[in-house]
Amino acid sequence: MAAKPVFELPAADVPSGPALSYAAVLRIPGARRAFGAALVGRLSYGMVSLSLLLAVKAGTGSYAVAGTVMALFGATSVFLSPVRAALVDRYGPRRVLPPMVAVYAVLLVGIAVVTWRPGVSGVWVGGVVAAAGACTPPVGPVMRALWSELAPDRRLLQRAFSLDGVSEEVVLTVGPLLVGALVGVAPAAAGVVVSAGLILVGTLALVSSPMVGRAAEASASSSSEDEADAVVVSRRTGLWRAVVVAAGVGLSLGAIDLSAVAFADAHGRAHAVAWILAALSIGSAVGGLAYGAVSWRSAPDRRLPLLGLGLGVSLAAAGLSPNLYVLAAVTMLTGLFVAPAITTAYLLADAAATANTRTRTGAWVNTTINAGASAGTATTGLLIDRIPLPAIYALAALPILLSAAGTAIPASRQPKS
Incomplete structure (x- = not known):
């Protein structure tokens, strides 16, 4: 039997309209x-x-x-x-x-x-x-x-x-x-x-x-053993892309907290850091819900680099903010890309999994985000007193921009079913 592309979504299996609402998720x-x-x-x-x-x-x-x-x-x-x-x-x-x-x-x-x-x-x-x-x-x-x-x-x-x-x-x-x-x-x-x-x-x-x-x-009823080599390779490629972008997201997010603290301190309003981080969370929540509600025509591996690019560019721009109000607004814009990027990484990793590896495949994405966040926080702590804040924000954006660029390389052609 011919191999089926990992990310193909058969039209006959995809409902439309209300069936794809968030309420439908909870009706499972x-x-x-x-x-x-x-x-x-x-x-x-x-x-x-x-x-x-x-x-x-x-x-x-x-x-x-x-x-x-x-x-x-x-x-x-x-x-x-x-x-x-x-x-x-x-x-x-x-x-x-x-x-x-x-x-x-x-x-x-x-x-x-x-x-x-x-x-x-x-x-x-x-x-x-x-x-x-x-x-x-x-x-x-x-x-x-x-x-x-x-x-x-x-x-x-x-x-x-x-x-x-x-x-x-x-x-x-x-x-x-x-x-x-x-x-x-x-x-x-x-x-x-x-x-x-x-x-x-x-x-x-x-x-x-x-x-x-x-x-x-x-x-138990799914068959995952009889797979073509091309599908196995595609799964490995999908997991690699998901993990690389997850690492970039984690490194960038790990730098945001300390950078926001330093920015608020520099402007004499240390207490305002809570509002800046709240803006990030609000943006992420809004972005995540809006992203999930859209029926995308492009595959996850095509969307992921674009989301990473948006996250990185907006984060770098945050460092150029003239005051806390602008920083909060740009940070909220950055947040709009956070949940969608993470969701897409999980989708890509899930498509790379078999029935017997699904939990650990998702765990690799989760682990990479958390490890990246810890490394990003530690690195920012070492640099924050040594270089200007705009440079800190630019360096924080660099990991996700590099990972987005790396995963934008076209994957090998999938076999036709």
């Missing part, structure tokens, strides 16, 4: 329950980093120790993400996630107990926090894999990924606000306990949802 059987459970788990991720940072600082009395411990947590969580996702692909979420989340929650509660009062050893708590990071349940990759298995066509999948990404960004923004409210009435370690409860409840509710069972049946 079991979607609302699974999606709601996943958002509860993701709210935990929105709270846990700040909660751990504050709890470790309170327990050890040292910002340096707290920063080092959080670096360990980030490293084990981010870089072991594909490994955890591979376990889910191999054994299924219902066998892997319950023990994983149980260990993770127990470790978080243990950290909360020992940091509730001052005097804990930084070495000891660092080891436990690193172990907790290694056990972080891959709620996001699992939810995206569920959308991919059960969305009836790839245009509806685009809306599912857009809705998923925007909602995730919202809960990750709300999480630190909740921590701020909580530490006003309770010790910092209380936020760690709440994070443990949220991830436990969310993950167990997700794996018990009927959507997980149907996705497992769909995956």
